[in-house]
Amino acid sequence: MESIRHLGIVGLGLLGSSILRGVKLNHPHVHLHLFDGDPKVCREVEALGLVQQCADSLAELHECDLVVVCVPTGSVASVVMGLASGMKNGAVVTDVGSAKQTVINALGNRLPTHVSFVPGHPMAGGEQSGPSAGREDLFAGKTCLLVPLSSTPTSAIELVERFWRALGAITCRVDARQHDHIAALTSHLPHLIAFSLMETFGDQLPINSQSAPFIGRSFFEQIRLASSDVAIWTSIFENNTDAILSQTEHFIAVLNQWCAVLQERPIELHGKISDSSALANKLLGRAL
Known part of the structure; x- marks a missing residue:
């Protein structure tokens, strides 16, 4: 993760908190910026000692090199749009949603050109939910499917691939359908x-x-x-x-x-x- 100095995570349930744990354990040089729309989840993450304090808004993630959106599929597009306009040039956003075409359709051509979105789906999880269910090794040996668009810069795709491989996952590119x-x-x-x-x-x-x-x-x-x-x-x-x-x-x-x-x-x-x-x-x- 040498090219990722600042990592944002939106949504701190099972997948988001597992990413958090894996990065903290194996890549301590990465500065983490965390946000969840549910204050109770933020308090739980803080009580678990995973972070001192969560961000109060998405705006506090605008300086991140990469933001991973870990919210229910139906909310991904709105979160990506909420992030993208204020992010720095060359920033990348990815997600972990289990359905891709509806997200791609919802975003359409609305994203600003200075930010790239690389849809993703790690084939990992479990029936338990919430920050306490997270595991630092959840993605080890698992496949993460990436669904880049034809307009997605190669550099953005490769950044997301390096991110998932750093957590032990195997990446695979597929189309949305x-x-x-x-x-x-x-x-x-x-x-x-x-x-x-x-x-x-x-x-x-x-x-x-x-x-x-x-x-x-x-x-x-x-x-x-x-x-x-x-x-x-x-x-x-x-x-x-x-x-x-x-x-x-x-x-x-x-x-x-x-x-x-x-x-x-x-x-x-x-x-x-x-x-x-x-x-x-x-x-x-x-x-x-």
């Missing part, structure tokens, strides 16, 4: 399934001592995602609706195929389970 379509399958659909499964459980069983003996590890693994941050996931679903609907429709079609096999062709069950198991083992890097 590809990002949103694949993220809907690998991240957003699993959360939707978890929310739906939890709703199905709630429709049929109370959460009490009578249902407890029936709940094993497999169920907990499936519904863990349902405890994720409500505001963040509401915003993701609102900002990647088309791609999520497309992947959900495909998933429902596959479920219907399973229903047909269960009802009409049980002899095919072994083959379908075997095929799915082989794909899972390949993805997990296990030898068959």
Whole structure:
């Protein structure tokens, strides 16, 4: 991070506080400038000893070389615009949002030319939220997807790449449509399934001592995602609706195929389970 002397972080939840922790531990020469719109979050960050005092406004981040915006996806564009006009020449802004095209569309050509925006999405996180959930190694070995625009200067893209690599991440450049379509399958659909499964459980069983003996590890693994941050996931679903609907429709079609096999062709069950198991083992890097 030699080229980053002043780093700003907007939003100090799980991802923002993890960036903060990682930079403090491994890159102590970097001057940190922190802001969160929720005063309670700022007080928690200060009480944790992660910083002496948070900034009172976005204006206090205008001298930063790079600002990482870690707010719900639906708020990214407004924060970027709030930052950009007052930032110094050559400054760069990036984000960690899970949907990209809506942010790019919202910004359009409104950004001043002296500031670059490099949309980003680290494939890291967890169902816990808030500053206390942060980990300095959260991004180690994880992929950070970058979605630079055709007009984005190469120097800005490379600055953001160096930033994420300094936190142990692996960077990969993709376009916005590809990002949103694949993220809907690998991240957003699993959360939707978890929310739906939890709703199905709630429709049929109370959460009490009578249902407890029936709940094993497999169920907990499936519904863990349902405890994720409500505001963040509401915003993701609102900002990647088309791609999520497309992947959900495909998933429902596959479920219907399973229903047909269960009802009409049980002899095919072994083959379908075997095929799915082989794909899972390949993805997990296990030898068959």
